Amino acid sequence: MSLLNLHSVTKTVPLPDAPPLTILHGVDLEISSGDRLSIVGRSGSGKSTLLNLMGLLDSPTTGSITFDGRPAEKFSSAERDRVRGREIGFIFQQFNLLPGRTARENVMTPLLYATGKQFWNRSKLAAEMLERVGLGHRIDAMPTMLSGGEQQRVAIARSLVRGPRVILADEPTGALDVETGASVMALLDEVALSTGAALVTITHDPAIADLASRHLLLDHGRLSTVRDDGRPSELVAVSRRLPHAAGVHAVPAASGAVPDEELSA
Amino acid sequence: MSRFFTGVVGALAEAWQELRIHRTRVLLSLIGVAVAVCALTTVVGVAGIAEQAMTESNERWGGRPATLKVTASKADGTAPDPEAMTALWTETLERYGIDYAGRIAYGAAFVQFADGAVNVSVQAVDPAYAQMHRLQVDHGAWFAADDALRLAPAIVVNEAFWQRIGSPDLGSHPTVQLLGNAPATAVIVGVHRSQSWEMEPTMYMLTEAYSAVSSDGPAIGLTEYEMWIPADLTEQIQAGLTRDLQAGLGESYVVNIYRSDPGAYDDDPLLSLKLTVGGIAGLVLLLGALGLVNIAMVTVKQRIREIGIRRSFGATAGRVFFAVMLESVVATVAAGVVGVMVAIFIVKSPMVEDLIGQGMITDFPPFPIEAALLGLGAATVVGALAGLMPALVAVRVRVIDAIRY
Incomplete structure (x- = not known):
């Protein structure tokens, strides 16, 4: 069963002194657990708009989005926020770490909006997540004291700490050099794989796009499939047999981020 | 939740x-x-x-809440006979079971100081006065009930009075001469606290003692009778007291009872x-x-x-x-x-x-x-x-x- 489904989604925005601009035209997209998607496209092609729609940050002008079989338009505003916090993890190009907070406090941020054990154990869970992304020794470091790669790893830990089922990465390596970018992507892929989350990466970088199993192209608001390498279940199975990427401290899914329903019981 | x-x-x-x-x-x-x-x-x-x-x-000045003051006089201002009035007052207090009560009369006495005789204001009161009027005694003590029996009348003076005689130790029982028609030697038993701006000497005496030393009688104006009672019983007691005192003094006297404490004003x-x-x-x-x-x-x-x-x-x-x-x-x-x-x-x-x-x-x-x-x-x-x-x-x-x- 698909996790996130976009059906004939169109997004139009009004412009001052000009006719409305249609950014997305009839986008159809189905994302299941464990999927690895890359979306490439020129600047202004509507990639970020598409990501915002998938992340329930925005609503389509026409068409429908369903999350876990439930139509997104039926969600109340608060419910939409809660689903987003629980099920979707964001990774931004500019990391968007909260200034003045340590790495641990940044990773704890999403847990402030959780309930049950996730909320009360937020400090411990954040530390474990940082450990998992190889930053166990920089837990109390401020973002300004971290390198770009380390900052993005903190951002990855933050996006994964609530055990989301979908990870949306908007140019996750855009602010990093090639080598660091590859290392960060390997980490993201590895950690996402261990939790079984779907990973959607928006990128300009063909090498980064190549890491995904499904390659999509967004051109002038129209989404098309460039390549589809295989079923997600096969990908997960194959990846689990592979040795871990160098420098990545992957942990089996059972001991890592745990879905809300298990923790908040 | x-x-x-x-x-x-x-x-x-x-x-x-x-x-x-x-x-x-x-x-x-x-x-x-x-x-x-x-x-x-x-x-x-x-x-x-x-x-x-x-x-x-x-x-x-006015007493603690609730203080009732009683005055009685004829239409021409004549006060009732002090002894008869005191007897009636005492009997009435006993009937109502009122413990805190007293008489107040204002007068004056010539006191011999080192620098001459000075006419000093006197308040003739009963021992309950200090508690009813929050009077604080800084040196010595306030009057005790048996002070009325002293041959040399006891007085409680203000700071100005005490300082004027050189602030003597009250343990040495300092005395002052009261001049006038019935001269007497008064013993200072206490010094009460007074406002810093009070420069003139004043003193308190017990009513009986003042009557003894004052040949003219104690009064500058009428003797006031006052009582400290529970505030919620004021109206009830006021009505009963008016009726009883009026009956005791007779129709020729006008009995006036009023609340004098600050609680009477809203x-x-x-x-x-x-x-x-x-x-x-x-x-x-x-x-x-x-x-x-x-x-x-x-x-x-x-x-x-x-x-x-x-x-x-x-x-x-x-x-x-x-x-x-x-x-x-x-x-x-x-x-x-x-x-x-x-x-x-x-x-x-x-x-x-x-x-x-x-x-x-x-x-x-x-x-x-x-x-x-x-x-x-x-x-x-x-x-x-x-x-x-x-x-x-x-x-x-x-x-x-x-x-x-």
């Missing part, structure tokens, strides 16, 4: 984190609030002490002062709040990106509103606590107490809890009002725009 509880704790944690990170800005913006709350609380606290000072001062003598200073403190509070709103607005605009990030990680609009609001309230309440603590320190400092009480307060009131609550309440309201606008701005932010801000 769990979501609500974690929401409240989470919002508090966020607010505290925000305050910790921006402590310098927060501290600076809160100085105005703390000063205003301190001013407001101090005004109310000081007014409480001033009120007590004024009440006690009034009680020194108006607050400090109201205008309280309103003026309270108004000024309110204005300071308003200015502090405006500064706070200004800084909070600027800060929220700087934090729009952060708010967007939080929203993307699951913060609901209500949660963001609550957190921004709470930051303001937590900060102003903290400032309010500081302001109230400083106010307590000011109001309860011995210097301020002396300044307002002038050493005349017997029962210093504790720091009024309503002043502290008012200060904290004002701080909370200011925080809520100052937080409202930035919180609304924070909620209206579109998440997508905020992240890219």
Whole structure:
């Protein structure tokens, strides 16, 4: 069963002194657990708009989005926020770490909006997540004291700490050099794989796009499939047999981020 | 319930984190609030002490609540026979079971001081007077019941009197000569506390003793009879007393019974002062709040990106509103606590107490809890009002725009 489904989604925005601009035209997209998607496209092609729609940050002008079989338009505003916090993890190009907070406090941020054990154990869970992304020794470091790669790893830990089922990465390596970018992507892929989350990466970088199993192209608001390498279940199975990427401290899914329903019981 | 509880704790944690990170800005913006709350609380606290000072001062003259004064005279001003009146008075007090009662007569006596004879005001009273009128004796003691039997009358004098005879040790039983038609040697048994501006010597004597030394009789005006009774029984006793005394004295006498203590008057003598200073403190509070709103607005605009990030990680609009609001309230309440603590320190400092009480307060009131609550309440309201606008701005932010801000 698909996790996130976009059906004939169109997004139009009004412009001052000009006719409305249609950014997305009839986008159809189905994302299941464990999927690895890359979306490439020129600047202004509507990639970020598409990501915002998938992340329930925005609503389509026409068409429908369903999350876990439930139509997104039926969600109340608060419910939409809660689903987003629980099920979707964001990774931004500019990391968007909260200034003045340590790495641990940044990773704890999403847990402030959780309930049950996730909320009360937020400090411990954040530390474990940082450990998992190889930053166990920089837990109390401020973002300004971290390198770009380390900052993005903190951002990855933050996006994964609530055990989301979908990870949306908007140019996750855009602010990093090639080598660091590859290392960060390997980490993201590895950690996402261990939790079984779907990973959607928006990128300009063909090498980064190549890491995904499904390659999509967004051109002038129209989404098309460039390549589809295989079923997600096969990908997960194959990846689990592979040795871990160098420098990545992957942990089996059972001991890592745990879905809300298990923790908040 | 769990979501609500974690929401409240989470919002508090966020607010505290925000305050910790921006402590310098927060501290600076809160100085105005703390000063205003301190001013407001101090005004109310000081007014409480001033009120007590004024009440006690009034009680020194009019008696403690509820004091009933009784006068009786014929239409031409003739007083009843003192002995007959005293007998009737004593009998009436016994009938009503009233323990605190006494007579007051005003007169004068020539006293021989080292620098000459001086006409000194005398109040002839009964032993219960000191307790009924909050009279404090700083040296020696007030009259005891058997002081009336002394051959040398006992007197309690004011500070001016005592200083005029050289402030002698009362253990040495200092005496003064009372001149006049019936000269006598009076023994000073006590020195009562008096206002610093009282420069003229005055003294108290027991009614019987004064009658003995005053050949003219004690009265300048009529002898007053007074009693200290429970306030809720005033009307009942007043009516019964009027009836009984009138019956005892006969139709030719007019019996007048009235409440003389300050509780008989409803108006607050400090109201205008309280309103003026309270108004000024309110204005300071308003200015502090405006500064706070200004800084909070600027800060929220700087934090729009952060708010967007939080929203993307699951913060609901209500949660963001609550957190921004709470930051303001937590900060102003903290400032309010500081302001109230400083106010307590000011109001309860011995210097301020002396300044307002002038050493005349017997029962210093504790720091009024309503002043502290008012200060904290004002701080909370200011925080809520100052937080409202930035919180609304924070909620209206579109998440997508905020992240890219």
